[in-house]
Amino acid sequence: MLIWLPERFKISKKGDVLAITNAHHHEVDGLSPELMPAIAIGEGSPCPYYLAVGQQLVENVGVGTVLIGSMLVLDKTSLLYQLRETQDDVFGIK
Numbered sequence: 001m002l003i004w005l006p007e008r009f010k011i012s013k014k015g016d017v018l019a020i021t022n023a024h025h026h027e028v029d030g031l032s033p034e035l036m037p038a039i040a041i042g043e044g045s046p047c048p049y050y051l052a053v054g055q056q057l058v059e060n061v062g063v064g065t066v067l068i069g070s071m072l073v074l075d076k077t078s079l080l081y082q083l084r085e086t087q088d089d090v091f092g093i094k
Contacts, residue, residue: 041081
């Protein structure tokens with residue numbers, strides 16, 4: 001699973017939107033990816049890479065904090081979110 005770890009304070013405040021700032025590398029300024037074992041998507045789970053992009057922070061996030069679902073306004077009706085839930089079911093990810 002790919003998740004984001006804030007490195008700098010550019011994107012860290014409640015209300016900030018995680019937007020791609022370098023389209024060629026699919027980078028969000030101030031964040032870095034981290035590989036982790038797969039875990040079911042949810043409010044208390046690390047937020048996958050592309051599910052976090054375009055989402056708004058609902059709280060301030062400190063440097064080095066793993067972004068979890070409850071820290072973002074996630075659109076649970078989006079096709080991407082629904083596909084991720086299906087993937088968790090198909091692979092038995094808990």
